[in-house]
Amino acid sequence: MELPWGMLLLLVLSVSSSSSSSAAVATLAVSAPPPAPAPRHAQDAEGLLINGNFETAPRKLNKTLIVGRHSLPGWTLRGHVEYVSGGPQPGGMFFAVPHGVHALRLGSRASASQNVTVRPGALYALTFAATRTCAQDENLRIAVAPSLSAPADVAVRTLYSGASADTWAWGFRASSPVAQVTFANPGVQEDPACGPLLDAVAIKELPTPYPTKDNLIKNAGFEIGPQVFKNSSVGVLLPPKQKDTTSPLPGWIIESLKAVRFIDAAHFSVPEGQYAVELVAGRESAIAQVIRTVPNRAYNLSFAVGDAKNGCHGSMLVEAFAGNVTQKVPFESAGKGAFKAAGFRFVASGVRTRLTFYSSYYHTKASDGVSLCGPVLDQVKVVPLPVKA
Structure with missing residues (x-):
């Protein structure tokens, strides 16, 4: 069946107008900038990383041992990592947890990592609380990758603040928009659970x-x-x-x-x-x-x-x-x-x-x-x- 010429013309104009509008909408949709993601480290007024004070418990525990690399919200774990509470411990030890109730205990060769959003070229300081949990000297290794700063070991003792856990800061210069922050125990002890206590991890960008x-x-x-x-x-x-x-x-x-x-x-x-x-x-x-x-x-x-x-x-x-x-x-x-x-x-x-x-x-x-x-x-x-x- 043939359409009258006038109706055919109206149909063509209608389709053309509809296509043009769609194209315009599509063009606008493509050219609009996506919303900027919220920085992963800006989760707290004091700059704490996600679950930086470890008060959100792991999904799976075997007594105090965290089971599963991704069981602790916000963190990726390797090795023997325990989720501990502050105060007196079995065997006569005392764990000083200065910020909140819970902390991580990094056993031999164990580590905890988190990715944070940073600004390439900018200087940052990581603040964290740490202390030893066994009789021998212990070190806590801090590394950020990629970055322009080499990893460093902090000698963890209760020497500076007496019985309290010391609070430390370590600086690094970012080299990419996302950096992996890692805290590790570089040592190997007879007791695989022995290692530094880590608590309250925060980050702050420092102006020049x-x-x-x-x-x-x-x-x-x-x-x-x-x-x-x-x-x-x-x-x-x-x-x-x-x-x-x-x-x-x-x-x-x-x-x-x-x-x-x-x-x-x-x-x-x-x-x-x-x-x-x-x-x-x-x-x-x-x-x-x-x-x-x-x-x-x-x-x-x-x-x-x-x-x-x-x-x-x-x-x-x-x-x-x-x-x-x-x-x-x-x-x-x-x-x-x-x-x-x-x-x-x-x-x-x-x-x-x-x-x-x-x-x-x-x-x-x-x-x-x-x-x-x-x-x-x-x-x-x-x-x-x-x-x-």
């Missing part, structure tokens, strides 16, 4: 600090640093031998054999601002920074020294080095959070000058005689002095 026209020091007041948990009163330990490019304290080198402590004003006495550094292990606890200078130009270095109001009493002495000048700054601590200003003049011998600070003496808290403590350093400043005509 720069010197200013008024101060040649980067991150002069230590205001840029790792995540500090609101309910933690032990500060955050910064591991030794950290380069400034990947240090969890941007701009600063942790060049000593032992850690320094990053402290916050909510739990400690801080000379100015919200954060400072406590030199907790004498000459084995030192920080440094290399600044740009003009050869033969004179500069003034100033800084604040005090105590953290954390039970650290006695005669303290901070030594500061700049170029070929050394200054010893004594401070008598009554444990009340006092501080004093110090400074000296130095002449640069080259285009780079290294500044170093450490505590000359070793101190422990008066309350237990075990927990390491020391003088507080803050508000480091270097300014060039006027050139004489």
Whole structure:
């Protein structure tokens, strides 16, 4: 049956119009950007990873042993990993779990991993609580892959904070949009269950600090640093031998054999601002920074020294080095959070000058005689002095 010409024309126009509309809709659908996925590490106000405090229980347990690589929500496990509760344990041990109730115990060659969304080229700090669970020394290995930072081992002891679990920070620079964060026990013990306790894993992106026209020091007041948990009163330990490019304290080198402590004003006495550094292990606890200078130009270095109001009493002495000048700054601590200003003049011998600070003496808290403590350093400043005509 033939359609009238007018009806045929209307049909063609209708189909053409419908096709054009569909094409337009299709074009719009293709060109619209997909919604950005939520960063996997931005799950908590304190930066905790997914189930970073391990309070969501595994799907399958054999007593305390986690059964199945993917049984623990948010994590991939390898080897002998136990899901433990804090407090007294069978055999007379005591597990310190500072954040919540539960933690992971990583046995011989065991590990726990999680993928996180990061920004390539950016610097991040991982904050985590850790302690040993057996009589021998234990290490916790932190690795991020892929990244521009090599894996590192943290010596896990109850040396710094006495009977409490220490909180640590470790820095890395991301090299891809997704990074696998892994915590592992690199050792092998007679008891395969022996290994470090891991708790409260958080991540924080750190901005890059720069010197200013008024101060040649980067991150002069230590205001840029790792995540500090609101309910933690032990500060955050910064591991030794950290380069400034990947240090969890941007701009600063942790060049000593032992850690320094990053402290916050909510739990400690801080000379100015919200954060400072406590030199907790004498000459084995030192920080440094290399600044740009003009050869033969004179500069003034100033800084604040005090105590953290954390039970650290006695005669303290901070030594500061700049170029070929050394200054010893004594401070008598009554444990009340006092501080004093110090400074000296130095002449640069080259285009780079290294500044170093450490505590000359070793101190422990008066309350237990075990927990390491020391003088507080803050508000480091270097300014060039006027050139004489």
